[in-house]
Amino acid sequence: MENLLITILLTSIPILLAGLGELVTEKSGVLNLGVEGMMLCGAVAALGSVLIFGNPYIGILFGAIAGILISTVFSFFTITLMTNQVATGLGLTIFATALTGLIGEPFVGKTAASLPKLEIIFLSDIPYIGKILFSNDILVYFAIFLIFFIHFGFQNTKIGIIIRAVGDNHDSAHSIGYSVKLVRWISTSFGGMCAGMGGAYIPLALTPHWSEGMTAGKGWIALALVVFASWMPIRLLIGALIFGGITILQFVAQARGWDVPSQFLNMLPYLATILALALISLKLRHNNYAPACLGKHFLGNK
């Protein structure tokens, strides 16, 4: 049981990281559908750099940088040139899927070093939860830290409130002197960084390989999660754990011989995504969680 819970936690980390990044991006009013593509870039950069330098921590760094770089392409098109965000985001994912396939070709079949587990003294000895929560690699702790960092940031810091202002009413934010475009560039880059790290986590901790399109839809799940969590970081954690749980559950069901078709179980995470989106959109008419300017162009010059 303990091992299963650890596996579920680790499986949900990539979607959690990417989701947190996308949450910040969307809070600033930018809808970046390129999460899947950015994750792939992070994954291939992380694996490649670990193969070259031999150190898994370098992989996190390169994954983050790759995510930032590819997100600036998106920012340039949508924020500066004001292209359609949905189309550009989709294009980014399609482009990145092919690009990473090309870059990753020499890495096929090579094995990279994995992130070491860092046990926190005393805490990791707590029965039951100690091993699950306090004996993980650095990105797990980072992801948990990020949840509270973002939650706190949006509630209590000036920067967080500026980002929210830009996302909720960019004209007002502009009129009181904030640079809407700069804030959106930075938020999108932050989203890219998180998605890159989320992608990097897959080869660095889950399986030490590269295979084309290895994110296998995790980016789309992260996108849906942001809506599912109604733009709240702590709900995002719950959502990520549910999705990680379903992903693992399909294997558990088979190993225990439950009489359910495996294809159906394979479908579950995506089915849950669609259901979540449908339910949320029913409720969305009555709530004000969604950033009001999400996906809208800012026509001003700054």
Place this chain on the structure above:
Amino acid sequence: MYKNFLKIITFLSILVSPFLLTSAYAKTKVGFVYLTTPGDHGWTYAHELGKQMVKKEFGNDVEISIVENVPEGPDATRVIRELAKQGNQIIFTTSFGYMEPTLKVAKEFPNVKFEHMTGYKRTKNVATGNIRFYEGRYVQGVVAGLMTKTNKIGYIGAYPISEVIMGINAFAQGLRSVNKKATISVIWANTWYDPVKEADAAKVHIAEGADILAQHTDSPAMLQIAEKNGALGFGQSTDMGAFAPKAQLFASVNNWGPYYIKKIKQLKDGKWNTGDGPDHWAGNTWGGLSTNMLTLSNFSNMPTDVAKKAQAAHDGIKSGKLKIFAGPLKTNDGKEIIGAGKTLDDGALWGMNYYLEGVTGKVPK
């Protein structure tokens, strides 16, 4: 004078070659379709090694074209058709999912020969080639039965097709020949190659108490997870010891070279054929340990008496004395398949849609 003579001969042979496609003097154009890039392990790499043997055998007498990374489905049809258009005389399609695409293109190019690997449908110009992977899996079962402490074996299958199911059943036969208490639980990955899913499945098997893992998928991810968690397992298609030096017990190694060479020779001699006809397995290429199309890598991470028993099973299958599917055989829900003294024939293996005793759960419908 002699030089000129040679030139004339070469010139003439070039002129004539299009009319004498099967002439031994002409270059034979051979096409290969690969599921992934070969890399340095696994299914496609085993085919790549076979292709290298072809190159070595025929040298400049063959011209080889390869298309890598071809997804199973409509894309495959396009790629195979393109290879046929380019004038390849024999085309090897190296994955189960190319079956329908191969048949489709073969209809359009009746003069091109097609060799589809691991499929079961044949026509006038489509032959099939396969390896008796299940023979290696029986030996895996023997080793697993002797090595397991928890009596739980975790098996990762690609798709619930008879090819994979007969492997699971052979594994179960080997397992039960030495250990009646152990059971196999199966997780279907629904993919041939996806390191993330294979790793997830392996983690779940270990969390559920399995200490020996077996796979019918292609990546070394399962072995690496086993290595990390102190479990043991078997390599697939090629020796995967380098990925998991402490976890790999041995690997079943595919050896396609001799089959490729045989079929290309047949083509050059104008004797290419598909065997006995579409309903029989006997006339087709389905080689195992006895023809060296399947070999086992070195036994490691096991005591010598286990290795000896594994070797004995290997030798028994190779010599034909040990019959893997000898009766009495019962399914895991108690139905009798055959009684004592009988053995399943090849056709029955391809009709397997049940688990034998020793496997838990049901075959997905």
